[in-house]
Amino acid sequence: MxxxxxxxxxxxxxxxxxxxxxxxxxxxxxxxxxxxxxxxVVPAWATAPQDEPVVKVVEKVRPAVVNIYTERIVEQQVVDPIDAYMNQFFGGGMARGNRILQTPVRNLGSGLIIRPDGYIVTNQHVASRADKLKIRVTLANGKDYEAKLLRDDDLQDLALIKVESTEPLPYLSLDKLSPNLLGQTVLVLGNPVGYESSVSAGILSAKDRTLTIGDLTMDGLLQTDAAINPGNSGGPLVDSEGDLVGLSSAKMSVAQNLPVESIGFAIPAERVKRFVEDAVAIVEGKKSPPPERSAAVVLKEKFGLELKDVTPEESVQAGYGGRQGLLVLNVQKGSPAEAAAIQKGMLVVGLGSVPCRSLEELPRSVRQLKGGEDVRVSILGATKQGNFIALRSGAVVLKAR
Structure with a gap:
């Protein structure tokens, strides 16, 4: 076709x-x-740096963040080696006397102004109580003040200090706190390793964490991946609206002998607020301070042990040859101590892995004892046998009542 x-x-x-x-x-x-x-993409470009939420928060909070510098003088008795020689050959009359060596110990930290009249909250380990303690506070504007320690709580690791100013100071109100939601953005402000007014960002990683530092165990802590370094302690952790999340307290740098990054801890804002309210009320005379729960009181309550410090002379007289420890004055009937056959006159030389030298030096963990907890108690007993004194040592486990 x-x-x-x-x-x-x-x-x-x-x-x-x-x-x-x-x-x-x-x-x-x-x-x-x-x-x-x-x-x-345009909306992201349209936000000017000065309008970013984080920048706004820093502008709001930074003026209330202070840098804290503490210095305390530690006195140590130093034995003159010439004195030892003189004592050995000529008796004590030739000795010139021991010297007192004074060593300044300096620390860096951060704090948060919580009222315009100069009240500042920080960590207890930043503003720790000590003889001849000096506390200097520097504001974000560079002004310098001398601060006074008013109240502290070593079990909560919180302290209240105050500076005197002729004008109202910038502050962060504790009336509105962050809801503390997992995953929310958080900012850390403070004085890490002396770098004043530093800011780092991260998220709220976890809540209700437990951390043991030395002889102190703290629970209910917040965890964040925002950078917390030495010097940040006592500074604020805030959310994207500038409300307080918590107070920076510590960081984990090593776990199981391995380096660890981005694990920091903070004391929750609710706990900080309760401490501040109580501390200010006590300072201003509106509330009586709670009775001091010393380690001696706790040991009596939990184990039925009444203890006292022992001098070297008393230790020798009791047959312990000058050994340090806590002398058992009395054992309550029906107590855990009586059940473990601890007797009056024995010497308590250790609690757990910590040696006992004096009641004042007992670990803080003693005051945190809860009913049902077990504690290993190391003891010495002295028995006279003719012209000799026989020492026997042992350890018992007491369950707190």
Missing amino acids: GMKPGKGREDAKLEGLVRSETWIIFWGMRIARVFCLGLL
């Missing part, structure tokens, strides 16, 4: 038009896609 002369040219034109329309659609879709992506 024959084809009409113009048919081939018409088909070629039609095919060319189809191809042209296909390319137009293809490139049109690509251009539209790029345009749409551009629209998605």
Whole structure:
């Protein structure tokens, strides 16, 4: 069958038009896609740095964050080696006397102004109580003040200090606190390793963490991956609205002999607020301070042990040859101590793995004892046998009542 002369040219034109329309659609879709992506990116570009939420929070909170510098003088008695020689050959009359060596110990930390009249909350380990303690506070504007320690709580690791100023100071109110939601953005402000007014960011990683530092165990702590370093302690952890999340307290740097990053801890804001309210009320005379629960009181309550410090002379007289420890004055009837056969006159030389030298030096963990907890108590007993004194040592496990 024959084809009409113009048919081939018409088909070629039609095919060319189809191809042209296909390319137009293809490139049109690509251009539209790029345009749409551009629209998605524009809002981020449209936010000026000064309008970013984090910048606003820093502007709000930073003036209330202070740098804390403490210095205490530690006195140590140093025995003159010449005195030892004189005592050995000529008696004590030739001795010139021991020297007192004074060594300054300096610490860095951070704090948060919580009232315009100069009240500042920080960590107890930053503003620790000590003889001849000096506390200097520097504000974000560079002004320097001398601060006074008013109240502290070593079990909560919180302290209240105060500076005197002729004008109201910038502060962060504790009336509104952060809801502390897992995953929320948090900012850490403070004085890490002396770098004043530093800011780091992260999230709230976890709640209700337990941390043991030395002889102190703290529970109910917050965990964050925001950078917390030495010097940040006592500074605020705030949320994206500038409300207090907690107070920076510690960081974990090693676990199971391996380096650890991005694990920091903070004391929850609710606990900080309760401490501040009680401490201010006590300082201003609106509330009586709670009775001091010393380690001696706790040991009597939990184990039925009445103990006293022993001098070297008393230790010798009791047959312990000058050994240090705590002398058992009395054992309550029906107590865990009586059940373990601890008797009056024995010498308690250790609690757990900690040696006992004096009641004042007992670990803080003693005051944290709860009913049902077990404690290993190391003891010495002295028994006179003729002209000799026999010493016997042992250890018993007491369950706190």
